[in-house]
Amino acid sequence: MIEILSPAELLKAQAAGELVGTILARLKSECAVGTNLLEIDRRTKAMIEQAGAVSCYVDYAPSFGRGPFGHYICTAVNDAVLHGKPHNYKLKNGDLLTLDLAVTLNGISADAAISFIIGDKQDPADQRMIDATEAALAAGIQAAQPGARIGDISYAIGGVLSAAGYRINLEYGGHGIGSTMHQDPHISNNGKPGRGYVLQPGLLLAIEPWVMKDTNRLKIDADGWTLRSATGARTAHTEHTIAVTEDGPQILTLPAP
Incomplete structure (x- = not known):
């Protein structure tokens, strides 16, 4: 399903x-x-409920997970990159943490992710990886112009990640979003320009470049959810939800001023 939102829905x-x-x-x-x-999960729950919103994750039970997910946020540490299930772990100095959050408010969903380093023990290679995903996200957003195609976004993302020296996994990527969290079209993190669905004003997209330091292969934890690099290498993941408008892409998942 691909949804095109009305002006009233775009405000939501x-x-x-x-x-x-x-x-x-x-x-x-x-x-x-x-x-x-x-504790991160508990804080997330409190903020979602205080805002009158609903978690997209608690009851989420897709075919690829061992669901329902049962938590309010994805917390991926170091070699974990996607669907990190919160567990009893205390962050250490130098850990690379990814937080991935999706909520529904007034019937419309939004989804975003950030990666950052904990404490003052920072490995420059980790920061370069984070920077690469952020640059790829910016390139993908810039490519999301009305009349462009999904392949143009994928090509822009892949060009940045490849130039930075990372191999790209094509199993998981961005997606359409609207009244539900995951919708068509799928947005691969690499692809050919000029192909795929034509972007229309009113379309919401969650664009999410992610990489692993030295591989493009994943393995899954015993929890049935957490995806890690197959080599144990560190990872990074950055995501925004955007709206395609007549004037170009608008980033929706920026914090309040």
Whole structure:
């Protein structure tokens, strides 16, 4: 299903996106050495409920997971990159943490992810990887112009990631979003320009470049959800929900001023 939102629905999408961005920014400011992943999950639940929103994850049970997910946020540490299930783990100095959050507010969903390093023990290679995903995201967003195609976004993302020296996994990528979290069209993190669905004003897209330091292969944890690099290498993941408008792409998942 591909949804094209009305102007009234786009206003709701803006509110949902701002909530996601604001929660992620607050969580990032609170995360420190010793913070427990389960506490991050509890804080996320409290902020979602305080805003009158609904988690997209708690009851999420797709074919690829061992569901339902049962938590309010994805917390992926170091070699984990996608669908990181919160568990009893205290963050350590130098950990690379990815927070991935999706909520529904007033019937419209928004989805975003951030990666950052905990504490002051920072490996430059980790920061380069984070920077590469952020640059790829910016390129993908810029390519999301009305009348462009999904393949143009994929090509822009893949060009940045490949130039930075990373191999690209094509199993998981971005997606359409609207009244539900995961919709068509799928947005691969590499592809050929000029192919795929034509972007129309009113379309919402969650664009999410992610990489692993030295591989493009994944393995899955015993929890049935958490995806890790097959080599144990570190990972990074960055995501925004955007709206395609007549004036170009609009990022929705920025924190409130």
